[in-house]
Amino acid sequence: MGRDETIPPEAGGSDERAFYGRRKGKRLRPGQEQRLEALLPQLRVALPERGASLDPPALFPVPVDEVWLEIGFGGGEHLAAQAAAHRRAGIIGCEPFVNGVVKLLRAVDDGGLRNVRVWDEDATALLAALPDACLARVYLLYPDPWPKRRQRKRRFVSDGSLAEIARVLRPGGHFRFASDIDDYAGWTLVRAARCPSLRWTARGADDWRTPFPGWPGTRYEAKALAAGRLPSYLTFERVEP
Numbered sequence: 001m002g003r004d005e006t007i008p009p010e011a012g013g014s015d016e017r018a019f020y021g022r023r024k025g026k027r028l029r030p031g032q033e034q035r036l037e038a039l040l041p042q043l044r045v046a047l048p049e050r051g052a053s054l055d056p057p058a059l060f061p062v063p064v065d066e067v068w069l070e071i072g073f074g075g076g077e078h079l080a081a082q083a084a085a086h087r088r089a090g091i092i093g094c095e096p097f098v099n100g101v102v103k104l105l106r107a108v109d110d111g112g113l114r115n116v117r118v119w120d121e122d123a124t125a126l127l128a129a130l131p132d133a134c135l136a137r138v139y140l141l142y143p144d145p146w147p148k149r150r151q152r153k154r155r156f157v158s159d160g161s162l163a164e165i166a167r168v169l170r171p172g173g174h175f176r177f178a179s180d181i182d183d184y185a186g187w188t189l190v191r192a193a194r195c196p197s198l199r200w201t202a203r204g205a206d207d208w209r210t211p212f213p214g215w216p217g218t219r220y221e222a223k224a225l226a227a228g229r230l231p232s233y234l235t236f237e238r239v240e241p
């Protein structure tokens with residue numbers, strides 16, 4: 001789908017807001033404040049003027065073979081582990097929660113991860129600035145579940161956001177979604193089935209119970225497992241409609 005085509009009306013299209021969470025938690029320690037001030041401006045993605053598109057590989061100071069996106073990285077544990085394991089992949093992480101951003105910055109600093117860039121605002125705006133078919137992977141891991149019926153329209157997954165994710169994935173690229181909330185996994189499957197450019201790759205009954213290859217886990221996943229909830233892991237491939 002081209003960037004100018006109409007996004008379906010459900011929330012999450014390029015002009016919609018999709019962040020309803022907290023931006024701040026506990027007060028940052030002085031060392032965290034310093035790291036935020038020193039490092040975030042170096043790593044932050046600057047969006048182009050409206051109507052122009054980003055050039056994702058050019059965001060990184062090192063050569064990258066492909067670019068990945070993680071939406072809502074929380075404390076950045078998964079993102080940092082993937083960036084350390086795949087130095088030739090440039091990874092853009094989106095997270096408006098400043099306490100999470102500062103944790104990722106520490107991991108970037110400690111690990112010398114030059115293949116990481118950060119967007120510390122709603123991922124919807126970043127998606128809208130990406131050109132078609134520019135990403136090899138998009139991760140959405142344990143998105144806020146918004147379990148109450150009247151709040152479900154706040155969920156990041158919508159017809160509009162899936163159309164955007166499909167648009168920015170290159171053919172054969174993967175969208176990986178994980179959740180411990182069965183209702184959210186079903187919600188995502190229903191909307192992905194309506195998106196002609198995404199194909200669920202599941203082949204057998206156990207596919208969605210098996211973590212993605214090379215999976216380091218996430219902090220929310222650890223909490224879910226400790227509470228006895230079983231996650232679902234869904235992989236969708238970008239296909240020609």
Ligand SMILES: C[S@@+](CC[C@H](N)C(=O)[O-])C[C@H]1O[C@@H](n2cnc3c(N)ncnc32)[C@H](O)[C@@H]1O
Nearest residue numbers: 018019072073074122123141142144218219220
């Ligand atoms: C439940 S947490 C999961 C964090 C992490 N993925 C994990 O599994 O540990 C969901 C995260 O998504 C972030 N988030 C929610 N809406 C977002 C949006 N529109 N753009 C970017 N991040 C978002 C929240 O700030 C929160 O940190």
